[in-house]
Amino acid sequence: MARFTLPRDLYHGKGALEELKNLKGNKAIVVVGGGSMKRFGFLDRVEAYLKEAGIEVKLFEGVEPDPSVETVLKGAQMMREFEPDWIVAIGGGSPIDAAKAMWAFYEYPDVTFEDLCIPFNFPSLRLKAKFCAIPSTSGTATEVTAFSVITDYQKGIKYPLADFNITPDVAIVDPDLAETMPQQLTAYTGMDALTHAVEAYVSTLHCDYTDPLALHAIKMIHNDLIKSYHGDLEARARMHNAQCLAGMAFSNALLGIVHSMAHKTGAAYSGGHIVHGCANAMYLPKVIKFNAKVSEAATRYAEIARFIGLEGNTDEELVDALIAEIRSMNEKLSIPTCIKEYEGGIIDEAEFNDKLASVAELAVGDACTGSNPRPITPAEMEKLLICCYYDKEVDF
Numbered sequence: 001m002a003r004f005t006l007p008r009d010l011y012h013g014k015g016a017l018e019e020l021k022n023l024k025g026n027k028a029i030v031v032v033g034g035g036s037m038k039r040f041g042f043l044d045r046v047e048a049y050l051k052e053a054g055i056e057v058k059l060f061e062g063v064e065p066d067p068s069v070e071t072v073l074k075g076a077q078m079m080r081e082f083e084p085d086w087i088v089a090i091g092g093g094s095p096i097d098a099a100k101a102m103w104a105f106y107e108y109p110d111v112t113f114e115d116l117c118i119p120f121n122f123p124s125l126r127l128k129a130k131f132c133a134i135p136s137t138s139g140t141a142t143e144v145t146a147f148s149v150i151t152d153y154q155k156g157i158k159y160p161l162a163d164f165n166i167t168p169d170v171a172i173v174d175p176d177l178a179e180t181m182p183q184q185l186t187a188y189t190g191m192d193a194l195t196h197a198v199e200a201y202v203s204t205l206h207c208d209y210t211d212p213l214a215l216h217a218i219k220m221i222h223n224d225l226i227k228s229y230h231g232d233l234e235a236r237a238r239m240h241n242a243q244c245l246a247g248m249a250f251s252n253a254l255l256g257i258v259h260s261m262a263h264k265t266g267a268a269y270s271g272g273h274i275v276h277g278c279a280n281a282m283y284l285p286k287v288i289k290f291n292a293k294v295s296e297a298a299t300r301y302a303e304i305a306r307f308i309g310l311e312g313n314t315d316e317e318l319v320d321a322l323i324a325e326i327r328s329m330n331e332k333l334s335i336p337t338c339i340k341e342y343e344g345g346i347i348d349e350a351e352f353n354d355k356l357a358s359v360a361e362l363a364v365g366d367a368c369t370g371s372n373p374r375p376i377t378p379a380e381m382e383k384l385l386i387c388c389y390y391d392k393e394v395d396f
């Protein structure tokens with residue numbers, strides 16, 4: 001038995017934001033990030049539409065990137081005082097992720113992060129409020145997923161929350177909001193979305209419900225990401241949908257070791273963070289080569305390659321064609337080939353080698369490793385990380 005869960009309603013296309021006028025409720029708290037939604041006038045529009053629906057509005061502003069435990073508890077406190085029956089989260093992944101966690105603490109003030117960290121073990125939500133998510137970036141797809149990541153900066157740990165209870169009730173996927181993304185963010189979030197779809201397609205938990213979403217998302221991203229990066233707004237609008245389809249696939253099929261590695265290398269080094277989407281983009285070609293040693297996975301990568309029009313006579317040729325195509329997309333998006341080249345070399349070689357064993361161990365233990373099509377040992381993970389640092393050929 002498997003479960004497949006999505007938001008009940010998804011409004012998409014230009015102007016979809018206006019659908020907020022039709023929400024039925026009394027009080028809404030609007031959770032938002034650092035200011036771009038305000039600057040571009042979207043926050044004013046959200047407030048105006050909700051008021052038109054007869055809903056009283058309160059704002060929770062200033063959710064930081066990689067939202068903290070403190071922000072979540074502050075938001076939950078505001079919710080307990082205001083008692084909203086709608087939580088409306090708008091922005092990049094962070095405000096939406098933060099609002100999902102606030103929701104749990106609003107409904108269950110005595111719950112702890114440790115409780116919520118146990119996968120698929122949330123208490124039932126929606127006793128006090130429903131949840132509407134409105135994404136402004138085209139990548140994380142948190143508007144349709146069962147996931148949220150909250151950081152405890154004091155303990156230096158990330159809490160990955162996973163439960164279908166936090167899959168939003170309503171998602172509004174309006175391409176107007178994504179028009180404001182800067183170029184590099186477009187590249188990184190777009191490759192994050194491609195990785196979601198590829199990992200979902202080859203995941204051990206993939207199924208007939210997730211496969212078509214993943215494949216179609218891959219085709220769209222392959223067609224539109226480079227154009228969107230160069231400012232084609234129609235392509236950018238299609239990317240907003242494509243990343244959402246990829247989200248529907250991976251929320252239900254889960255991911256693989258590209259994400260395990262991106263999670264555990266992301267904040268491991270003193271030179272700086274490796275941005276999530278960029279890490280995925282660099283690691284994906286290496287992981288495909290590693291996973292393709294399992295013939296079932298190779299067949300599925302070959303299916304992806306054929307589906308996007310690549311050529312080859314055997315699965316092996318098609319897998320290589322797919323790897324070459326992803327590397328070429330990275331090049332067109334100015335994404336480096338390996339960690340050593342990242343941001344002009346900010347990740348120090350000696351530090352990378354010092355931490356290799358511990359990062360490999362953590363990556364093997366990441367929640368995304370379980371659904372990867374090829375099992376991996378810590379020793380293999382070390383070798384794979386080395387290939388990702390130096391852009392070496394994966395041959396094991």
Ligand code: FE
Pocket residue numbers: 140192196259276
């Ligand atoms: Fe991701």
